Amino acid sequence: MAGSGVVTVYGNGAITETSKKSPFSVKVGLAQMLRGGVIMDVVNAEQARIAEEAGACAVMALERVPADIRAQGGVARMSDPQLIKDIKQAVTIPVMAKARIGHFVEAQILEAIGIDYVDESEVLTPADDENHINKHNFRIPFVCGCRNLGEALRRIREGAAMIRTKGEAGTGNIIEAVRHVRSVMGDIRLLRNMDDDEVFTFAKKIQAPYDLVMQTKQLGRLPVVHFAAGGVATPADAALMMQLGCDGVFVGSGVFKSGDPARRARAIVQAVTHYSDPEVLVDVSCGLGEAMVGINLNDEKVERYANRSE
Amino acid sequence: MRRPAKHSRLAKNVEALHRLRCDGFKSAKMFDEPQRSFENLLDPCWPPRPLPESLTIRESLPLLLCVRFCTMAVGVLALQGSFNEHIAALRKLGVKGVEIRKPEQLQSVVALIIPGGESTTMAKLAEYHNLFPALREFVKMGKPVWGTCAGLIFLANKATGQKTGGQELIGGLDCMVHRNFFGSQLQSFEVELLIPKIAAKEGGPPNFRGVFIRAPGILEVGPEVEVLADIPTPSDKTVHSGPSVESQEENGGSENKVIVAVKQGNLLATAFHPELTADTRWHSYFLKMISDISEETSSSTVSQSTEDLHFSEPPIYDLPIYQQQ
Numbered sequence: 001m002a003g004s005g006v007v008t009v010y011g012n013g014a015i016t017e018t019s020k021k022s023p024f025s026v027k028v029g030l031a032q033m034l035r036g037g038v039i040m041d042v043v044n045a046e047q048a049r050i051a052e053e054a055g056a057c058a059v060m061a062l063e064r065v066p067a068d069i070r071a072q073g074g075v076a077r078m079s080d081p082q083l084i085k086d087i088k089q090a091v092t093i094p095v096m097a098k099a100r101i102g103h104f105v106e107a108q109i110l111e112a113i114g115i116d117y118v119d120e121s122e123v124l125t126p127a128d129d130e131n132h133i134n135k136h137n138f139r140i141p142f143v144c145g146c147r148n149l150g151e152a153l154r155r156i157r158e159g160a161a162m163i164r165t166k167g168e169a170g171t172g173n174i175i176e177a178v179r180h181v182r183s184v185m186g187d188i189r190l191l192r193n194m195d196d197d198e199v200f201t202f203a204k205k206i207q208a209p210y211d212l213v214m215q216t217k218q219l220g221r222l223p224v225v226h227f228a229a230g231g232v233a234t235p236a237d238a239a240l241m242m243q244l245g246c247d248g249v250f251v252g253s254g255v256f257k258s259g260d261p262a263r264r265a266r267a268i269v270q271a272v273t274h275y276s277d278p279e280v281l282v283d284v285s286c287g288l289g290e291a292m293v294g295i296n297l298n299d300e301k302v303e304r305y306a307n308r309s310e
Numbered sequence: 311m312r313r314p315a316k317h318s319r320l321a322k323n324v325e326a327l328h329r330l331r332c333d334g335f336k337s338a339k340m341f342d343e344p345q346r347s348f349e350n351l352l353d354p355c356w357p358p359r360p361l362p363e364s365l366t367i368r369e370s371l372p373l374l375l376c377v378r379f380c381t382m383a384v385g386v387l388a389l390q391g392s393f394n395e396h397i398a399a400l401r402k403l404g405v406k407g408v409e410i411r412k413p414e415q416l417q418s419v420v421a422l423i424i425p426g427g428e429s430t431t432m433a434k435l436a437e438y439h440n441l442f443p444a445l446r447e448f449v450k451m452g453k454p455v456w457g458t459c460a461g462l463i464f465l466a467n468k469a470t471g472q473k474t475g476g477q478e479l480i481g482g483l484d485c486m487v488h489r490n491f492f493g494s495q496l497q498s499f500e501v502e503l504l505i506p507k508i509a510a511k512e513g514g515p516p517n518f519r520g521v522f523i524r525a526p527g528i529l530e531v532g533p534e535v536e537v538l539a540d541i542p543t544p545s546d547k548t549v550h551s552g553p554s555v556e557s558q559e560e561n562g563g564s565e566n567k568v569i570v571a572v573k574q575g576n577l578l579a580t581a582f583h584p585e586l587t588a589d590t591r592w593h594s595y596f597l598k599m600i601s602d603i604s605e606e607t608s609s610s611t612v613s614q615s616t617e618d619l620h621f622s623e624p625p626i627y628d629l630p631i632y633q634q635q
Contacts, residue, residue: 025632026498029523029586032629033426033459036390052473055434057390057427092473092489093428094524116495116524139496220627266438273389273435274411 167230
């Protein structure tokens with residue numbers, strides 16, 4: 001654009017403006033293929049195979065699952081690229097990996113490895129406390145966390161092609177995930193019944209770009225695929241997220257911190273497909289062994305990862 | 311089974327179509343007569359209103375045919391993946407899409423779409439709920455089945471590039487499919503495909519926006535398979551192939567072209583995702599495959615009145631369709 005004097009009208013193409021090499025439609029497309037599926041955190045090739053065998057639609061390659069990051073403390077960073085490569089070699093389903101918030105070089109490295117999706121995640125220690133990665137600059141698609149509608153739409157404006165509600169990772173406690181999903185869905189219901197004249201002020205209030213707020217109002221849902229995450233530990237938790245209106249579920253520590261990971265993984269996958277069929281949910285929930293130990297979030301000392309970014 | 315007339319206000323239209331088929335074709339001239347000879351035919355919009363009396367039979371036929379589409383239910387395998395997008399595309403054409411998750415649900419539909427998604431995930435879920443025998447039976451009965459992307463892999467007789475241990479397939483389509491032929495998400499792309507055969511039947515421009523997402527490719531096809539579209543092989547393909555690729559398909563390929571859409575009898579398969587575009591020609595092409603069959607088997611496909619479609623259903627919110635600028 002520089003020098004030509006041509007200015008693109010802001011918001012004209014909603015959120016589709018991006019580099020030609022990888023149009024937004026292709027980025028959203030993969031997320032659409034993941035709908036109705038479960039994405040599992042894995043820390044090595046063996047776990048990745050268990051996840052694939054159980055029917056996960058993608059795996060998230062990590063060095064430590066969120067529960068361990070919480071227990072061990074310290075700074076959590078992007079995983080060793082070698083580990084991610086090994087996991088990529090081991091499975092044929094899509095592989096995702098986490099980059100720190102605002103750390104665009106980690107994202108460049110992940111893009112160069114050739115994985116399928118980058119999670120700009122609050123579970124890792126943020127690298128930039130004010131700015132997120134400008135995701136329009138990448139050919140690789142991004143998924144980002146949110147706690148409410150405003151945060152979701154800000155991330156989409158930055159170029160995220162998929163949204164997950166943050167929940168509270170590594171706690172095995174679903175309460176924050178429910179809070180965040182209800183907040184997003186509730187705001188969308190509010191927005192849908194709103195007069196068009198009121199949308200300007202609403203956009204200001206939730207600090208989101210007006211064009212995306214308007215698009216959300218017209219669609220009646222987020223304009224990209226919307227998963228739930230953070231605290232899912234049982235098939236019932238996963239089905240709850242689906243019934244609240246999510247397109248799919250991320251399961252972090254819930255699977256591989258439980259007594260029988262293969263069985264639990266399989267049960268959660270089935271629960272997401274048959275989320276509205278209680279009889280199937282009974283079948284898959286029986287005899288799963290021990291669930292992960294949860295953390296009570298009434299305790300003020302528990303660090304809130306969800307509050308690490310706005 | 312056809313419902314009694316009082317249950318469907320559009321039953322008259324169906325009746326009229328049936329009469330047209332029985333005695334209407336005797337003289338070509340009758341197509342130019344006004345349709346009022348059939349009395350109070352209804353426009354298939356909702357609420358139904360009478361068709362203008364001045365319309366000729368010829369002009370009102372598309373509207374009546376539309377009713378036929380309304381009255382059949384097409385199943386969409388809803389284990390995982392882009393089944394919502396397929397149902398939305400069908401809805402645009404006035405056809406009801408039914409989510410299929412269990413074997414017994416297959417009995418209520420005249421055709422099946424297997425959507426895109428992760429084929430390993432879908433195979434696992436189908437296996438958990440013992441869907442494979444029912445699906446194979448469905449294909450064997452000659453009912454139309456359309457697979458997109460993961461669905462193509464399902465329908466193929468042979469597949470390579472699978473996960474360790476392989477995966478179960480439905481089979482039926484005489485071809486060899488390579489999973490993730492084009493590589494990972496970074497190699498996903500959009501391209502304008504030439505689709506002369508579809509354009510000839512459905513009209514519209516000769517090209518189609520094909521969205522390829524970690525897409526499979528068809529390496530070889532049997533003699534009975536009709537090729538509907540192919541594209542040039544990307545030159546850097548070999549770099550990104552999966553771990554279990556044999557080297558033979560690189561030199562054995564037919565002039566560096568890879569097949570991406572095929573039809574064999576009542577099976578249709580595409581490596582790309584027509585459900586992610588606004589162009590519904592592939593869907594209407596598939597629907598015509600159904601109506602071609604039901605012509606032979608009388609009106610047994612009429613199983614649903616449009617009334618249950620429009621009342622007391624919660625509104626449905628679909629994702630937008632993103633266009634390249």
